[in-house]
Amino acid sequence: MEALIIFVLAVFIGYEVITKVPPTLHTPLMSGSNAISGIAVIGAIICAGAGGTSWFANFLGFVAVVLAMINIVGGFMVTDRMLQMFKRKKG
Amino acid sequence: MDWINLAYLVSAVLFILGLKGLGSPRSAPRGNLLGAVGMLIAVVATLLDRGVVGYSWIIAGIVVGSAIGVVMAKRVQMTQMPEMVAIFNGFGGAASLVVALSTYIIVSGGSTSWAIALVLSALIGAVTLTGSVVAWAKLQGYADKAMQLPKQGLWRAGLGLAILVLAILFVNNPHAGGFYLFALSVVALGMGVLLVIAIGGADMPVVIALLNSYSGLAAAATGFVLNNYGLIISGALVGASGIILSQIMCKAMNRSLGSVLFGGAMVSEDQMASIPGKEFYEGKVKSCGAEEVAMLLENAQKVIFAPGYGLAVAQAQHVTQELASSLEKRGIDVQFAIHPVAGRMPGHMNVLLAEAEVPYDKLIEMDNINPEFSQTDVTIVLGANDVTNPAARDDPASPIYGMPILEVDKSRTVIVIKRSLSPGFAGIPNQLFINDNSLMLFGDAKAVLQDLIRAMNEL
Numbered sequence: 001m002e003a004l005i006i007f008v009l010a011v012f013i014g015y016e017v018i019t020k021v022p023p024t025l026h027t028p029l030m031s032g033s034n035a036i037s038g039i040a041v042i043g044a045i046i047c048a049g050a051g052g053t054s055w056f057a058n059f060l061g062f063v064a065v066v067l068a069m070i071n072i073v074g075g076f077m078v079t080d081r082m083l084q085m086f087k088r089k090k091g
Numbered sequence: 092m093d094w095i096n097l098a099y100l101v102s103a104v105l106f107i108l109g110l111k112g113l114g115s116p117r118s119a120p121r122g123n124l125l126g127a128v129g130m131l132i133a134v135v136a137t138l139l140d141r142g143v144v145g146y147s148w149i150i151a152g153i154v155v156g157s158a159i160g161v162v163m164a165k166r167v168q169m170t171q172m173p174e175m176v177a178i179f180n181g182f183g184g185a186a187s188l189v190v191a192l193s194t195y196i197i198v199s200g201g202s203t204s205w206a207i208a209l210v211l212s213a214l215i216g217a218v219t220l221t222g223s224v225v226a227w228a229k230l231q232g233y234a235d236k237a238m239q240l241p242k243q244g245l246w247r248a249g250l251g252l253a254i255l256v257l258a259i260l261f262v263n264n265p266h267a268g269g270f271y272l273f274a275l276s277v278v279a280l281g282m283g284v285l286l287v288i289a290i291g292g293a294d295m296p297v298v299i300a301l302l303n304s305y306s307g308l309a310a311a312a313t314g315f316v317l318n319n320y321g322l323i324i325s326g327a328l329v330g331a332s333g334i335i336l337s338q339i340m341c342k343a344m345n346r347s348l349g350s351v352l353f354g355g356a357m358v359s360e361d362q363m364a365s366i367p368g369k370e371f372y373e374g375k376v377k378s379c380g381a382e383e384v385a386m387l388l389e390n391a392q393k394v395i396f397a398p399g400y401g402l403a404v405a406q407a408q409h410v411t412q413e414l415a416s417s418l419e420k421r422g423i424d425v426q427f428a429i430h431p432v433a434g435r436m437p438g439h440m441n442v443l444l445a446e447a448e449v450p451y452d453k454l455i456e457m458d459n460i461n462p463e464f465s466q467t468d469v470t471i472v473l474g475a476n477d478v479t480n481p482a483a484r485d486d487p488a489s490p491i492y493g494m495p496i497l498e499v500d501k502s503r504t505v506i507v508i509k510r511s512l513s514p515g516f517a518g519i520p521n522q523l524f525i526n527d528n529s530l531m532l533f534g535d536a537k538a539v540l541q542d543l544i545r546a547m548n549e550l
Binding site: 004006007008011013014015018019020022023024025026027028030031034035036037038039040042043045046047048049050051056058059060061063064065066068070071073076077079080081082083084085086 | 103120144153164186309313327336442
């Protein structure tokens with residue numbers, strides 16, 4: 001129940017914060033949220049590092065770590081690349 | 092134990108501050124950095140979790156994943172951003188799916204709510220994975236048309252029912268129901284393909300935004316499985332972001348989310364039949380040369396560019412900026428009119444023009460630029476089509492009636508730079524091209540603009 005409350009409140013915070021992002025930055029917003037959804041890496045690490053289980057479960061965890069890390073590193077880096085272009089020149 | 096949750100709270104706060112930073116181009120790079128720091132904190136905290144005992148798989152995964160991420164982020168062309176975001180959505184979904192399956196093998200059983208969360212995590216993750224791969228393939232141009240499979244509605248209903256039955260079987264007895272969970276994942280993978288394959292290329296911006304949202308919701312569901320607040324909060328933020336963006340895109344195309352997901356093509360078969368062919372343009376289109384346009388521009392005080400995706404296809408962003416700054420040097424007021432669906436994803440055109448070093452304060456949103464057209468001497472339409480069609484505003488019989496447009500036709504002269512009179516995504520002719528104040532300048536956007544710059548310099 002606690003978890004559900006946190007989820008719902010977080011959706012509202014997300015809604016409020018994201019409606020304030022100007023259309024100019026919607027592409028960086030999407031690549032940036034790609035990076036944030038890489039937070040699945042938490043679950044991936046727990047699975048990859050769990051003890052007393054089959055190697056297959058750990059291997060699946062490894063696959064998930066790879067996928068999530070691509071999102072995290074790729075997402076934050078490409079977002080920064082785009083944002084630097086916006087910064088480069090002021091009118 | 093609780094300091095780990097404290098660390099997750101800190102990273103969630105950093106994510107929120109990071110998204111808040113995206114509120115303006117000035118504060119955005121710092122916001123992005125805050126997000127990255129938040130992620131680092133979350134990863135380090137998890138590594139110290141007492142459930143984690145072996146590190147070899149983890150380190151290998153981090154090294155491989157980071158390396159791939161770096162290469163992708165450095166290599167990607169800005170025109171390819173929609174593909175990149177689409178495939179990243181897929182990776183996010185896949186990660187949630189795989190975590191759900193792995194968690195089941197490790198824990199193999201729990202409460203009913205745990206089982207429901209596991210089902211949701213696997214289901215949303217799987218749909219996001221294959222849906223994103225199909226979206227990516229469509230964006231790459233492998234299958235850009237809406238594909239109507241025979242009995243598509245029946246297939247969707249059937250797979251949906253199968254998923255529901257398997258979910259109930261699993262939740263009823265999670266300890267022995269492993270088979271059902273894996274079967275459900277396979278069916279959900281098929282469902283993802285089926286949901287996206289019927290959607291046309293024009294609707295892809297909506298679809299990627301929606302899949303973006305799903306990848307977040309899948310992560311949140313994983314958070315419920317692991318009872319991990321860090322995942323729940325971050326997943327909710329991404330989920331909200333994707334939903335908002337898909338709403339914005341739908342509004343800009345005058346489509347409802349439902350009609351994008353289930354309606355197939357933008358223009359129905361009946362409407363297709365009544366669309367006029369080539370005779371629509373016959374004898375009514377005035378074309379002109381670069382010299383004529385150069386003279387018009389020379390005498391203008393205010394010029395607006397209306398770019399569309401054709402601009403990016405022709406790789407003409409840089410030469411556009413060259414022309415724009417040469418106009419500005421002559422004291423002409425230059426602005427860029429950006430329709431929300433210009434480009435192939437939300438905000439795409441802004442990134443393409445930013446890359447060409449167009450200052451962002453010259454990029455004006457549709458609602459703000461529309462009142463300006465009536466005081467504009469020359470508007471140059473560059474590779475945009477449907478979003479400039481006055482029929483969307485004036486002709487209730489038009490299939491795109493009601494779609495918000497850039498009102499370029501209100502300026503004194505409209506120059507349309509286009510390869511041919513071929514229709515845009517909607518497949519209908521454009522009223523703008525036969526208006527009295529419109530001039531067509533046929534050719535590849537890049538070559539035409541280079542000619543224009545040369546002609547201006549010779550004046």
